[in-house]
Amino acid sequence: MELTAEDFFHDFRQEILAGAEANSAFQLTAFMEGVGNELVETGFVEGFEFCHYRAQRGMRVDGYWFDDEGGLDLFVADFECRQELASLTRTDVEAAFKRLTSFFEASLRKDLAKDLEVTSPEYGLARQIADRKGQLRRINLILVSERTLSDRLQSMPDGEVCGVPASYHIWDISRLFRQRSSRSHKEALDLDFEAMFGAGISCLPAHLGSDAYPSYLIVMPADVLATLYGKFGAQLLEQNVRCFLQARGKVNQGIRATIINEPSMFFAYNNGITATAQSVETKRGVEGLAITRIVDLQIVNGGQTTASLFHTKRRDEAKLNGIFVQMKLSVIDSEESDTVVPLISEYANTQNRVNAADFFSNSPFHVRMQDFSRRLWAPAQQGVQRETKWFYERARGQYADAQSKLTPAEQRRFKAENPKPQMFTKTDLAKFENVWDDHPKWVNLGAQKNFARYAARIGAEWKKSSDGFNEFYFKRIVARALIFRACEKLVSAQSWYNGGYRANIVAYTLAVISEIVRRQGKAIDYGRVWNAQGINGTFEQALADISKAVNEEIIRPPAGISNISEWCKRDACWTGLQGNLEKFEQLLSEEFNGDLLSAEDRASEAQSAKKTQKIDNGIEAQRRVLGIAADEWAKVRKVLSTRKLLSTKEAGILDIAMQMPAKIPTEKQCAVLIETIEKARLEGVLL
Structure with missing residues (x-):
């Protein structure tokens, strides 16, 4: 049975009600944070900070995010927890955007902050807008609605607010439904080059044979690339590249120097860009073939080049006329994008080994965590007979995909065994872990930056020893998720909580x-x-007492800092809290301290889990090796030998594998064969 927008509305409404109840939060908060997280996960925005302010003077705002590139996302909600799906009209849309722009204008020009409570989130936002007056490059005005947009209004043209370029975005229930149900699980960019730039982009077809993916070689004008990045930002970047840029963060100085000092040599010096698309439209003209439209352009290698072109143009006022970038564009249809695009990205990024391998949803770490989540049953809670699982969504949309072909009865059983509140994503995982093991500021810097930090750290640890990422590690993740969510619920229910900074309070409470x-x-x-x-x-x-003390500390930032959320992103905030650890420690009861494990017990537990994982690794290696036929091993042996890529040891073990089942490789030999499989895969041999 195919889900309709009406069905989705009712399901989504139940999610909001359940989320509000689970977190002791207002329904509006649950709605905005739910949609905000959705847009962050798909790369539409970099982050989301809830901030609800509504004034009699026709102003309203419900959330925001400042990015590092002079951009501001401002959110306004159309939400009344309606019981039936209703229509959103042009009048409703224009009124909502008017309230949002009025807030922005009052903050920027009329010193709104002076009329607001200094510890409130709206004060911090209004002050930050005023303080960044000369730095704001663009503003995205985003209307989030529980209604469905009228067919008469599909989009609104770009404009200006107080001299700042502004784009208008409407996320109604139908658009959210389309995004969740799309195969790629993100909204595809539809780039019409003739409409945007007056002409198509010259290209050469680069595909041969009927079985090849359509591909094109393009000489892309740097100004066009920078303009696209300025308008769409991280939406242009494939997820792994986006994370890579978050980890790097800085403009490539070599690229910048070439743009400024030797623009005519840019094409010769630069490695170019690798990109994918769902579809393209071409037109043949006087100057040859040109691409006029690209649907779902995703840069899978060259994000640093793209971002550096944009930043150098903006910060250094560099002219990009006459600068071109070579681009290889492969057209991959949506049905195969989930498997093919990550492989293109991985191979294209081989010069950045750590960055390439660590961010992929199909990396061994994420696959192992997924295996645990599908296999391990969580103990039944008190008063409940049925055990459940914690569903780890290593690739976006897995939770929905797992139900897509089930009957209604099977769906009910699936949801009973895998409750939606027990589903968590890669960015959730990074959040649960980093507050305990890393600097808590990363969680406050937003989901993308936090995940990039976590991925880099875990990637390095995995390379040293993967045995530490075992069954106990997964159970610890779940335990930390339970603690994190309990803390969110507790903070929301406290009498001192004023509706703002919950994410900051929770991160620092657990870090303390x-x-x-x-x-x-x-x-x-x-x-x-x-x-x-x-x-x-x-x-x-303990959580209630520490969170209250943490709140009292963070709402009193040093002089000159107006936005508390921005303060929580700085090293100095954590340094200040660490300086008060003795005061915090006195708030913990003897009972709490008595429940803690000794270092010896913890080390023994971890060591035991590592030994078990080592055994599991050996069993899994043997299972995989025995599942590959002898003639397939012979093919691996031939290819790698011809290319002189085999050591004497590897060749000898492959000789044994080629004789299966007459001869069976040992556990250690199977581990070597697994590494040989990876080597063969990089040479194009797929087993």
Whole structure:
């Protein structure tokens, strides 16, 4: 049975109600944070900060995010928790955007901040808008609605607000439905080059034979590329490249120097760009073939080049006329994009080995975490008979895809075994982990930057030893998820909580507890949390007491800092909190400290889990090796030998594999064969 927009509306409404109840939050908060997270996951925005302000003077705002490139995303909600799906008219849209622009104008020109409470989120936003007056390059005005947009209004033209270029975006329930149900699980960019730039982009077909993917070689004008990046930003970048840029963060100085000093040599010096698309339209003219339209352009290698062109043009006022970038564009239809695009991205990024391997949703780390999530049953909670699972969505849309071909009865069973509140994504995972093991500012810097930080750290640890990422590690992730979400719920329910900065308070509360426990040489008993599928009253009280003290600290930033959320992104904020650890430690009860594990117990637990994982790795390696036929191993042997890529040891073990089942490789030999499979894969041999 195919889901309709009406069905989606009712399902989405139930998600919001359940989320609000689970987090002791207002329904509007749950709605905006749910949609905000959705847009962050798909790359439409870099981050989301909830901030609700509504004034009698016709002003309203419900969220925002400042990016590093002079951009501001401002959100306004159309939400009344309606019970039936209704229509959103042009009048409604224009009124909502008018309220949002009025808030922006009052903040920028009329000193709105002076009329607001200095510890409120709206004060911080209004002050930040005023303080960044000369730095704002563009503003995205985003209307989020629980209604469905009238067919008479599909889009609104770009414009200006107070002299700042402005784009208008409407995310109604139908658009959210289309995004969730699309195969690629993100909204595809539709770039009409003739409409945007007056002409198509010259190209040469580069595909031969009927089985080849259509591909083109393009000499892309740098100004066009910079303009596209300025308008669409991270939406142009394939997810792994986006994470890579978040990890790097800085303009490539070599690219910048060439643009400024030797623009005529840019094409010769630069490696160019690799990109993919779902479809293209071409037109043959006097000067040959030209691409006039590209649907879902995704840069899979060359994000640094693209971003550097844009930043150098803006910051250095460099002229990009006469600068061109070579682009290889492959057309991959949406049905195969999930498998083919990551491979293109991986191979195109081989010069950045750590960056290429660590960010992929199909990397061994993420695959292993997914395997645990599908296999491990969480203990039944008190009063409940049925055990459940924690569904790890390593690739966007897996949770929906897993249900797409099930009957209604099978769907009900799936949801009972894999409850939606127990589904978590890669960015959720990074958030749960980094507050305990890294600098908490990363969580406050937004989902993309935080995931990039986590991926780089875990990538390095995985290379040293993958045995630490075992069943206990997965159970610890779930325990940390339970603690994180319990803290969110507790903060929302506190009498002192004013509706703002919850994400900041939660991140620093858990970081403070982590630091205190670490300095004591002890550890949280995550096994107890996993077994109970929740935290006890002692832990809840600790979270309540520490979060109140953390809130009191962060809402008093040093002089000259007006936005508390921005303050929470700085190193100095965490340094200040660390300086008060003794005060925080006194708030923890003897019962809480008594529940902690000793360092010896924790080390013993981790060591035991590593040994078990090592055994599991050996069994898995043998299973994979025995599942490959002898003639396939012979093919690997022939290709790698011809190309002189085999060591004597590898050749000898392959000789054994070629004789299966007469001879069976040992566990250690199977581990070598698994590495040989990877080597063969890079040479184009797919097993």
